[in-house]
Amino acid sequence: MLEMTSDQSQVAKTQRKQNHRDLIQKFAALGSLVALVIAFSATSAAFFSVGNFMTVALQVTSIAYLGVAATCVIITGGIDLSVGSVLALSGVVAALLVKMGVPVPIGMLAGVLVGAMCGWVNGICITRMGLPPFIATLGMMLVARGVALQITGARPVSGLGDAFGELGNGALFRISRIGADGFPDTVFPGIPYPVVIMLALFVAISILLARTSLGRHIYAVGSNAEAARLSGVNVQGVKLFTYVLSGLLAGLTGCVLMSRLVTAQPNEGVMYELDAIASAVIGGTSLMGGVGTVSGTAIGAFVIGVLRNGLNMNGVSSFIQQIIIGVVILGTVWIDQLRNRKL
Amino acid sequence: MSADAVLEHGADSGSTMPQEILRLQGIGKRFPGVVALDGVDLDLRAGEVHAICGENGAGKSTLMKIISGQYAADEGAVWYRGETARFSSTSESQAAGIAIIHQELNLVPHLSVAENIFLAREPKRGLFIDYRKLNADARSYLQRIGLGVEPTTLVSTLSIAQQQMVEIAKALSLNARVLIMDEPTSSLTESETVQLFRIIKELRADGVAILYISHRLDEMAEIVDRVTVLRDGRHIATSDFASTTVNEIVARMVGRSLDDVFPTRQSVPTEQILLRAKDLSRTGVFGPLSFELRKGEILGFAGLMGAGRTEVARAIFGAERLDSGSIMLGDTPVSIRSPREAIRQGIAYLSEDRKKDGLALSMPVAVNITLANVRAISSHGFLRFSEETAVARRYVRELNIRTPTVAQTVRNLSGGNQQKIVIGKWLYRGSRILFFDEPTRGIDVGAKYAIYGLMDQLAADGVGVVLISSELPELLGMTDRIAVFHEGRITAVLETRKTNQEEILHYASGRTHA
Numbered sequence: 001m002l003e004m005t006s007d008q009s010q011v012a013k014t015q016r017k018q019n020h021r022d023l024i025q026k027f028a029a030l031g032s033l034v035a036l037v038i039a040f041s042a043t044s045a046a047f048f049s050v051g052n053f054m055t056v057a058l059q060v061t062s063i064a065y066l067g068v069a070a071t072c073v074i075i076t077g078g079i080d081l082s083v084g085s086v087l088a089l090s091g092v093v094a095a096l097l098v099k100m101g102v103p104v105p106i107g108m109l110a111g112v113l114v115g116a117m118c119g120w121v122n123g124i125c126i127t128r129m130g131l132p133p134f135i136a137t138l139g140m141m142l143v144a145r146g147v148a149l150q151i152t153g154a155r156p157v158s159g160l161g162d163a164f165g166e167l168g169n170g171a172l173f174r175i176s177r178i179g180a181d182g183f184p185d186t187v188f189p190g191i192p193y194p195v196v197i198m199l200a201l202f203v204a205i206s207i208l209l210a211r212t213s214l215g216r217h218i219y220a221v222g223s224n225a226e227a228a229r230l231s232g233v234n235v236q237g238v239k240l241f242t243y244v245l246s247g248l249l250a251g252l253t254g255c256v257l258m259s260r261l262v263t264a265q266p267n268e269g270v271m272y273e274l275d276a277i278a279s280a281v282i283g284g285t286s287l288m289g290g291v292g293t294v295s296g297t298a299i300g301a302f303v304i305g306v307l308r309n310g311l312n313m314n315g316v317s318s319f320i321q322q323i324i325i326g327v328v329i330l331g332t333v334w335i336d337q338l339r340n341r342k343l
Numbered sequence: 344m345s346a347d348a349v350l351e352h353g354a355d356s357g358s359t360m361p362q363e364i365l366r367l368q369g370i371g372k373r374f375p376g377v378v379a380l381d382g383v384d385l386d387l388r389a390g391e392v393h394a395i396c397g398e399n400g401a402g403k404s405t406l407m408k409i410i411s412g413q414y415a416a417d418e419g420a421v422w423y424r425g426e427t428a429r430f431s432s433t434s435e436s437q438a439a440g441i442a443i444i445h446q447e448l449n450l451v452p453h454l455s456v457a458e459n460i461f462l463a464r465e466p467k468r469g470l471f472i473d474y475r476k477l478n479a480d481a482r483s484y485l486q487r488i489g490l491g492v493e494p495t496t497l498v499s500t501l502s503i504a505q506q507q508m509v510e511i512a513k514a515l516s517l518n519a520r521v522l523i524m525d526e527p528t529s530s531l532t533e534s535e536t537v538q539l540f541r542i543i544k545e546l547r548a549d550g551v552a553i554l555y556i557s558h559r560l561d562e563m564a565e566i567v568d569r570v571t572v573l574r575d576g577r578h579i580a581t582s583d584f585a586s587t588t589v590n591e592i593v594a595r596m597v598g599r600s601l602d603d604v605f606p607t608r609q610s611v612p613t614e615q616i617l618l619r620a621k622d623l624s625r626t627g628v629f630g631p632l633s634f635e636l637r638k639g640e641i642l643g644f645a646g647l648m649g650a651g652r653t654e655v656a657r658a659i660f661g662a663e664r665l666d667s668g669s670i671m672l673g674d675t676p677v678s679i680r681s682p683r684e685a686i687r688q689g690i691a692y693l694s695e696d697r698k699k700d701g702l703a704l705s706m707p708v709a710v711n712i713t714l715a716n717v718r719a720i721s722s723h724g725f726l727r728f729s730e731e732t733a734v735a736r737r738y739v740r741e742l743n744i745r746t747p748t749v750a751q752t753v754r755n756l757s758g759g760n761q762q763k764i765v766i767g768k769w770l771y772r773g774s775r776i777l778f779f780d781e782p783t784r785g786i787d788v789g790a791k792y793a794i795y796g797l798m799d800q801l802a803a804d805g806v807g808v809v810l811i812s813s814e815l816p817e818l819l820g821m822t823d824r825i826a827v828f829h830e831g832r833i834t835a836v837l838e839t840r841k842t843n844q845e846e847i848l849h850y851a852s853g854r855t856h857a
Contacts, residue, residue, distance in 0.1 A: 211725055211726050212721070212724050212725055212726060213717040213718060213721040213724055213725075213726060214724065215726075216710065216714075216717050216726060217717065219703075219706065219710075220703050220706065220710070220714055223703035223704065223705045223706050224699075224700075224702065224703045224704065226699060226700050227699075227700055227701050227702055227703055227714075228703065228714070229662070229682055230660075230662060230682050230692060230694060230700055230701070231682070231686070231714045231715040231768065232682055232683045232685075232686035232687070232715050232772075233683075233714070234683060290703070290705045290706070291705065
């Protein structure tokens, strides 16, 4: 009995230590976000305002969509490098269809489906052909970008009409009044649709990962794929799902982004995959698989977004910004490493 | 050449009186919240095989880590070759002549045998590795231990037994005077064990002192000179092995006497056939072979490692390919192409490597217990956490799994408790046919007893159990019938009550007539 209690208290102790470290990790990302906000508020008067928060939220949307998808892929132990190219292809396809006279919603839906299709191809290459995720999605990165450039002749697609810009520029609960001068006067700018979609994605994917059996299987595959397979988990199916989801959300990102610009740029989204992966990693997702949360990734996306926005407002050059973001990624992953060190 | 130096040195010390080479006095080690070692004494003589016995958590591995310099002792002193020693890393203890061979071997799979033996000590010619000398030196050590592989062979192509021999060759090349072996036979077949023992005896004759940690008391008689028992971090007794019985050692280990290592079987096999495997084969691996499993029966799979036992089980479970043959569950023919389908049919397989194949180590106890049956704790695809917790708590209680909570990460638990979690997973899935592949490997005596009891309970509940084991006493103690494998075929199916170790070995070595 004596042995049993000492045995158990040691195990309990180890677990407490682990929980402690998890908390530090969560706090590290959230804490640095709060610190950034305070620092930028102090250095720039315009930073701490409702308007600027909306701007940051809007700027973060692309990273957030892609980051949430990357989180699911990375939890299974995979990686998706193709999302930056896939979003360009999806946006371009949507724009070309609209240009051909297809109604905007259907054009955009087709764009999203093209993204999902790219993700499906990635998944098939990985699960059926046995290619490493890094290679399969690297290939797709080149193919999708190439197709986007080819079908547009490398030129932006413009003249798409106001309806095409609605998704990216419209807002929920916008209140306007006709002013004395006859022009509309915006009382409340509303919540931009891209931000609404972002919040919906945070909630939906968070529930998917934490509360559904599919989410449970996603974690199990990343923790130990062979043990999951021998426990009857459809490992290939789970992996395929995460790549399709990743492609689908890349497609959505493309449509939203092009809609915001009301122009489809085949060169849009270069290196976005790295921002997505960075936001997931800053938020505590482990590239070894099995670990990660949507809330962490959301914080990670905002850390990157706030950094960019705040540094911009302080007149820091984009080159210096790159250096700072790079150092932030190294720092947070180092903290992650500390957390995973043997107890 | 250094190999000769070892031989000469060994011959000298072998002829003199046994001399003390290592002495530990009053060693104490505390970890937060637990006393791992408390006043442990140990003396090791040149040219002896000294066994360390104790249940999991008794402090064996902590003691080894203190000797090899991985941990620093909080109390007590270490003398090595007459001088006080305080190694602060394994490289220091290695340089002084103390080598340790871990249960999980530490070789680089993509390097050659020779490169592994001399890793980080490669002979150089200028800036470059002198491969000719490297391979020649390696060859001399390989010859010395009688391992017939080329020095240029990649380690990844070797069997576990051969890899272990490479580790021993590496220890010799380090001029080791003390060799610590942690569960060296746990993954060896009987014939490989015989070979290992031959090498251990040679090393002993050369004056090497060997600290031998093992759970397998029955095989110690052949090589062990003295045995030290640890329990709860304390030194219980050291005695000559020849003057001690296995029962006495077990009694010291567990602090009580175990009348028997195996529980009395309560279950009685029925005549109803659960599983009928006919002419199963996979080219070059096993078959054709046929067997039947009855309801309430424990059927043993005996044979040497590599005889195809695991492969047959995994093929029936759908985890590996089956080239031909038919499987019937009761009277229904089934075609199983994946573990998912097998599980749906009520078949379960407990892997011999639970860490690699059985558990999601980074996930909690509750997740692992419900992993094969997530659907049962979900409604409309959403998990019901209260149900999950209740299920996990039930199995933790029923199987006596020692864990503070069901939210505990599985990695932090002991081997015996991890194995019980895997068993709990299949119990919750409600499997009708269970394959246990080496279920007690690396598990202490007390936990073994509990797992045997569970198998018996399962059989009593009408489950058909297949027990794959390399330990003949285990097969003889637990099964109703034993199918003996040799090179992918079943050479005999024996009634356990009417057979013995000799007969099983006879068929396992390929002879078909008694």
